[in-house]
Amino acid sequence: MNVLTLKADIVNLPVFLRFLTQFLKERPFSLQRRKEIEIAAEEAFVNIIRYAYKFDKPGDLQLSFHETANKRVEIEFRDRGVPFDPTSMTEPDTELSISERKIGGLGVLFIRRMVDGLSYRRQGDQNILTFSILMPEGDIANTRGKTEAS
Amino acid sequence: MNVLTLKADIVNLPVFLRFLTQFLKERPFSLQRRKEIEIAAEEAFVNIIRYAYKFDKPGDLQLSFHETANKRVEIEFRDRGVPFDPTSMTEPDTELSISERKIGGLGVLFIRRMVDGLSYRRQGDQNILTFSILMPEGDIANTRGKTEAS
Amino acid sequence: MEITKRKEDNFSVLSVSGRLDAVTSPELEKELLSIIAEGEKSLVLDLAKLDYISSAGLRAVLAGAKKIKQQQGTLRLACLKGVVKEVFEVSGFDSIIPCFETAESALKAGS
Amino acid sequence: MEITKRKEDNFSVLSVSGRLDAVTSPELEKELLSIIAEGEKSLVLDLAKLDYISSAGLRAVLAGAKKIKQQQGTLRLACLKGVVKEVFEVSGFDSIIPCFETAESALKAGS
Ligand SMILES: Nc1ncnc2c1ncn2[C@@H]1O[C@H](COP(=O)(O)OP(=O)(O)O)[C@@H](O)[C@H]1O
Numbered sequence: 001m002n003v004l005t006l007k008a009d010i011v012n013l014p015v016f017l018r019f020l021t022q023f024l025k026e027r028p029f030s031l032q033r034r035k036e037i038e039i040a041a042e043e044a045f046v047n048i049i050r051y052a053y054k055f056d057k058p059g060d061l062q063l064s065f066h067e068t069a070n071k072r073v074e075i076e077f078r079d080r081g082v083p084f085d086p087t088s089m090t091e092p093d094t095e096l097s098i099s100e101r102k103i104g105g106l107g108v109l110f111i112r113r114m115v116d117g118l119s120y121r122r123q124g125d126q127n128i129l130t131f132s133i134l135m136p137e138g139d140i141a142n143t144r145g146k147t148e149a150s
Numbered sequence: 151m152n153v154l155t156l157k158a159d160i161v162n163l164p165v166f167l168r169f170l171t172q173f174l175k176e177r178p179f180s181l182q183r184r185k186e187i188e189i190a191a192e193e194a195f196v197n198i199i200r201y202a203y204k205f206d207k208p209g210d211l212q213l214s215f216h217e218t219a220n221k222r223v224e225i226e227f228r229d230r231g232v233p234f235d236p237t238s239m240t241e242p243d244t245e246l247s248i249s250e251r252k253i254g255g256l257g258v259l260f261i262r263r264m265v266d267g268l269s270y271r272r273q274g275d276q277n278i279l280t281f282s283i284l285m286p287e288g289d290i291a292n293t294r295g296k297t298e299a300s
Numbered sequence: 301m302e303i304t305k306r307k308e309d310n311f312s313v314l315s316v317s318g319r320l321d322a323v324t325s326p327e328l329e330k331e332l333l334s335i336i337a338e339g340e341k342s343l344v345l346d347l348a349k350l351d352y353i354s355s356a357g358l359r360a361v362l363a364g365a366k367k368i369k370q371q372q373g374t375l376r377l378a379c380l381k382g383v384v385k386e387v388f389e390v391s392g393f394d395s396i397i398p399c400f401e402t403a404e405s406a407l408k409a410g411s
Numbered sequence: 412m413e414i415t416k417r418k419e420d421n422f423s424v425l426s427v428s429g430r431l432d433a434v435t436s437p438e439l440e441k442e443l444l445s446i447i448a449e450g451e452k453s454l455v456l457d458l459a460k461l462d463y464i465s466s467a468g469l470r471a472v473l474a475g476a477k478k479i480k481q482q483q484g485t486l487r488l489a490c491l492k493g494v495v496k497e498v499f500e501v502s503g504f505d506s507i508i509p510c511f512e513t514a515e516s517a518l519k520a521g522s
């Protein structure tokens with residue numbers, strides 16, 4: 001399991017997303033699927049910055065990347081912000097007109113729609129949110145472990 | 151400070167080097183300088199895998215990336231392997247003939263030559279090796295924080 | 301993210317390429333609101349070359365759509381595809397902002 | 412890392428492109444040792460397109476140079492540049508293995 005620990009700051013969004021993209025590229029995900037996962041990951045990351053550490057000075061955000069034995073990848077987000085369980089939220093009404101429609105509420109919706117499994121637990125002072133994503137069949141073994149030009 | 155924690159396994163060398171390259175690309179290093187730093191980093195990484203955890207099962211390797219206030223970047227390697235201080239090694243004789251020349255001893259030499267400062271300390275059960283690298287003058291502010299295609 | 305603008309018929313057509321994420325989207329929102337503040341009433345957003353959009357990008361588009369509506373103008377979307385199309389569908393934005401297959405059809409459609 | 416081979420005069424010329432690091436170098440070492448085991452006595456390593464080399468890469472080159480020397484053959488290097496040249500200089504390998512500016516001059520040089 002590879003773990004990336006970053007300050008919960010928007011300047012680190014590209015650092016995280018590039019790392020994630022690289023992790024996904026080493027596995028047989030399509031470009032479309034990679035982008036879907038990236039969207040969900042961005043929403044979770046941005047919410048931690050925006051809400052979890054709203055009342056605190058920005059803390060750390062710990063991101064883990066893991067391939068399970070049963071052909072899934074798991075991406076785990078850990079923060080020490082206010083307790084928040086996105087799996088228990090009600091979804092926004094996506095059928096309102098343009099003037100009624102409020103800006104917002106879509107981040108959690110996208111997370112739910114884009115991943116195959118979502119679980120939350122609180123452990124001590126940590127929020128632990130885990131994306132579970134099915135790996136498609138396919139063999140890109142020859143791109144694994146390949147190093148790249150500087 | 152961004153921290154990457156990886157299993158000390160050669161399959162993670164590309165993961166580390168890509169992350170490092172990205173970190174360096176966001177700062178005004180030339181391609182030549184980036185490659186020199188990458189070489190030093192590879193040598194340190196490989197030595198930890200090969201020697202630090204020689205008698206143990208492969209442990210973690212913690213890599214920190216940090217920009218200091220005085221225009222340096224620091225790359226720190228932490229492991230829990232056998233104590234080893236590369237700053238106190240004697241350099242290999244680089245003037246021997248082809249048959250006398252032994253294969254090896256170059257990793258630590260490259261580390262020393264390629265970085266601007268090298269420091270080692272032992273803390274508890276950890277080896278902490280720190281590269282210090284001068285940042286060149288230059289402004290690539292407009293490439294900072296830029297996000298990249300999937 | 302890059303925005304290019306052109307005038308066609310009575311419309312301003314904005315082509316957005318690259319990525320609309322939490323880092324880049326505020327720039328689009330600013331651009332949209334400033335064009336509308338200058339009096340533009342007919343806008344087409346051509347997203348043919350947009351590779352990626354998150355809720356931050358939708359937020360920028362919706363902010364523009366709301367603003368122009370207040371001034372009795374219209375904003376139309378063109379060329380949604382791939383994950384961009386999916387994001388508009390999941391959010392339901394594709395049914396509150398008129399979407400067209402091509403920039404041409406967006407320009408030619410009656411109001 | 413990619414190796415392409417050609418025969419020229421009495422030499423086998425191996426062009427190595429990409430990266431020679433701890434992951435890719437064992438492949439070059441294997442290739443060199445197998446060519447030498449097949450009886451090749453005259454080798455040129457053309458490194459014009461090599462972007463990166465670490466001590467693992469040098470190890471592969473030195474292993475080849477030692478092996479061919481045992482069989483009274485020669486290994487020559489061509490086209491060291493940038494960080495590749497620097498690595499050969501720092502290690503002193505540039506003075507124990509003959510280096511040439513171009514693959515041609517490596518082929519034409521007397522033994
Ligand atoms: N990590 C978090 N910590 C605390 N509250 C959160 C977190 N993520 C989301 N929320 C709450 O859930 C709401 C919905 O979030 P989201 O769906 O991303 O939409 P938006 O951010 O646009 O409101 C937020 O407004 C916030 O109140």
Ligand SMILES: Nc1ncnc2c1ncn2[C@@H]1O[C@H](COP(=O)(O)OP(=O)(O)O)[C@@H](O)[C@H]1O
Pocket residue numbers: 193197198201202231232233234236253254255256257258259466
């Ligand atoms: N992280 C480490 N832990 C323990 N011993 C090490 C470590 N790094 C290097 N060494 C020792 O220093 C020696 C020189 O290392 P190096 O210069 O990289 O050359 P090589 O690996 O080719 O021998 C190694 O052979 C090993 O004995």
